[in-house]
Amino acid sequence: MTKKEKKALWRILAGLVLFAAALLLPLTGVARLIAFLVPYFVVGGGVLKEAAGNLLRGQMLDENFLMSLATVGAFAVGEYPEGVAVMVFYQVGELFEHYAVGKSRASIASLMDIRPDYANIRRGEELVQVDPETIKVGDIIVVKPGEKIPLDGTIISGSSMADTAALTGESVPRELAEGDNAVSGCINLTGLLEIQVAKEFGESTVAKILDLVENASSKKAASENFITKFARYYTPVVVACAALLAFVPPIFVGNWSEWIHRALIFLVISCPCALVISVPLSFFGGIGGASRRGILVKGSNYLEALSKAEFVVFDKTGTLTKGSFDVVGVYPKEGTQTQLLTLAALCESYSDHPISKSLKKAAGELPKTADIGKIEEIAGHGVQAEINGKVYFCGNEKLMRREQIEFETPSQPGTVVYLAEAGRFLGAVLIADEPKADASVAIEGLRKAGIRKTVMLTGDAKAVGETVGKTLGLDEVHAELLPGDKVDWVEKLLAQTSEQGKLVFVGDGINDAPVLSRADIGIAMGGLGSDAAIEAADIVLMDDKPSGIVTAIAIAQKTLKIVKQNIIFALGVKFLVLILGALGMANMWEAVFADVGVSVIAIINATRALNTKNL
Incomplete structure (x- = not known):
């Protein structure tokens, strides 16, 4: 008391x-x-x-x-x-x-406890505590173990574990290392971190969340x-x-x-x-209870509207799927899967393309004895690489046709990387954006909560979209859509709702702003530090889990x-x-x-x- x-x-x-x-x-x-x-x-x-x-x-x-x-x-x-x-x-x-x-x-x-009291900045040989609002973009701040991360930025030195519970409701700490993004409001648990500030305090994640909750x-x-x-x-x-x-x-x-x-x-x-x-x-209690679960509701009007949800419409990439490419299949024509994957990763070793990164990640540590010669990028096709004195072609089916190489395409949908050497087809690597671990659980939970229809709107190829929709058990899938097409589909679906029923759109908050605005309730997969998500949506799921939608609807009801x-x-x-x-x-x-x-x-x-x- x-x-x-x-x-x-x-x-x-x-x-x-x-x-x-x-x-x-x-x-x-x-x-x-x-x-x-x-x-x-x-x-x-x-x-x-x-x-x-x-x-x-x-x-x-x-x-x-x-x-x-x-x-x-x-x-x-x-x-x-x-x-x-x-x-x-x-x-x-x-x-x-x-x-x-x-x-x-x-x-x-308890959420307000994320507000930082100070930031450490180097002045000569000493660390000086200053008001976070005085820190400018580009400044280097130091965060000791047990301190709150006061501003958003990039870690330039050190590694640690961070407690994100106040933002996401997750009790499991997150690992931070050099090059990672550090998000304000988290608590540094173990190591000393040096962070280069990317945003002023007024634009930081913590400031925007506090403003959102205070005005709810x-x-x-x-x-x-x-x-x-x-x-x-x-x-x-x-x-x-x-x-x-x-x-x-x-x-x-x-x-x-x-x-x-x-x-x-x-x-x-x-x-x-x-x-x-x-x-x-x-x-007030409903909004407070939701904040405990990492769900930020911008007002009780949105909580009331969410309780009447009939249709839940999803974006695909970053919402139902991880939003990152992973190798999901390796199909060698010659040799082993490991040999094919290693060759593909060596061919793409100098590229920063997301597909190249996924190949290198799947292959693990590349052999240091490999002699990588000239690598030539062929725009829109792939690369021609010289490895251990042999010339390899690594890319899409256009590259195979250009080089007049007969190839075999995997039956599963996804992005395929083909590999050939001197006119010989060596095999293919299948890369796909995998569904999030709890996505299918979320769809089943929505059905049990009384949602009449679950729909996915995506710009991806029809085969990819339909495969994800079938895997997750969605009622409808509409693929190969531009942002304007998504708005048109939302208009059609709104016309199908009952007089009291509401349509919820769930997106990543980055490229879905028009649809988030048009829907009765816009829910964004906020993630840590996603400015667009916090600003565009009516409700923000800070832990990026689709199952949070089921929890949010249950709290509203x-x-x-x-x-x-x-x-x-x-x-x-x-x-x-x-x-x-x-x-x-x-x-x-x-x-x-x-x-x-x-x-x-x-x-x-x-x-x-x-x-x-x-x-």
């Missing part, structure tokens, strides 16, 4: 002790009044002060005014114990609310807007009804004291605390279920007890339950949105 909450708790406890003493002491007249006024002012002094201040500002119709009016009225008609009890239980409810909100804020505040509450869901408008009209209506209840019936049937008492009970019951507090708290439960429960109980109060069938204690009790129950229910462990 915070100091303020502890202070409020002690004030409530002191008020309860004084209240008990007033009940037990055999006092009458003015002495009895004073005995109950003391605990009343101890517990409710702040509420009375707040109500008076709001009255002076012209903001009288809030819960402070309703509580003050009801309790002062209770004292006016001689119901001293009820007046104190209402204020005590109201303050208990307020304390519980502050604690629940604090717990939700703590979840998001500014985008209200439709449910929140409804409650705000409801409370604006509801409060003056119930005050008017209470006034009518207090003064109209006595004109005809007399017994002014009884009807004023009923009106006061009516006011206590009518306070809309349960709705005004619990609905925003539910969304759970949050909206809690919101609906609270609205139905709070309104149902309130209207029932309001009728009973107006008919004289509910006393002040039942009124307290209808206000404070319902609020506490709704708040407890709202805090369940924070718990996402089992989703």
Whole structure:
């Protein structure tokens, strides 16, 4: 508990002790009044002060005014114990609310811990701690073990393990080495790192994430807007009804004291605390729970929309697949697989092309005894390389046809690298962008979550796209698309959704900005340090795992279920007890339950949105 909450708790406890003493002491007249006024002012002094201040500002119709009016009225008609009890239980409810909100804020505040306090920079022989905002692009910073990485950049010296949990929700540390990108907000665990800064603090990953989370509450869901408008009209209506209840019936049937008492009970019951507090708290908890899982939601409106998702549309490369080429098959015509792969890697040894890199990675350490002579690149075809005195041709089928070499193509789809020597076909290496480990699990999870259709839109060849779609179990695949074609397909799919249904597009946030914007909800595979992802999408998955979409939808559905439960429960109980109060069938204690009790129950229910462990 915070100091303020502890202070409020002690004030409530002191008020309860004084209240008990007033009940037990055999006092009458003015002495009895004073005995109950003391605990009343101890517990409710702040509420009375707040109500008076709001009255002076012209903001009288809030819960402070309703509580003050009801309790002062209770004292006016001689119901001293009820007046104190209402204020005590109201303050208990307020304390519980502050604690629940604090717990939700703590979840998001844990993400705020990624904000760096300082950066180390060399000044001569010494390391000096400076404000990260003063560091410029190109400066060299030093990060010691246990320190936060303050800015994005490239590691120029050192290696270490980094804790990325605050950004991705992943507990497994990531390995960092010279040449790797370092992302702000991670914690350096083991080694000393020297990093050349690539972005100023305002443009860094950590700054953008903090801005995203801090502004998430500014985008209200439709449910929140409804409650705000409801409370604006509801409060003056119930005050008017209470006034009518207090003064109209006595004109005809007399017994002014009884009807004023009923009106006061009516006011206590009518306070809309349960709705005004619990609905925003539910969304706040949902956003906080999502952040714990490495899912950044830019506003409760997107969380509400996600709960109504019907279609989920995917980009392929970098979203459902790894976005990096890997050797998936080696087909030698002569010799062994190792010999063919080594020859191909030697031919491509001087190239930085992604396909060349994948060949070298698969071949491992190349033989140092190999005599690599002249290597000539043939644009759009491949390379001609001299190795150990022999001339090899390594490239695509165009190169084979140009050299009039008969070749065999693997039956699997993918990028094929052919290898030949002096007119002889030696074999082929198949390279493909493999699906992510949890992609098929994600598609199955979406189906179980009630998603009507899963679709993939890709610019890749039809054979490649259809193979990935079939492997993962997607409902539809549309391939060989330009960015504009993807938007057209999203328009067609939007027309197929129901009136309440929403379309989600999931992309890597780099070249999918038009489609992310057109979809009802854009989800980006943020990865660490992807600026475009953080800016373009409504929701960002920081760990790049497709299964995060299933988790995000589960969190959204759970949050909206809690919101609906609270609205139905709070309104149902309130209207029932309001009728009973107006008919004289509910006393002040039942009124307290209808206000404070319902609020506490709704708040407890709202805090369940924070718990996402089992989703």
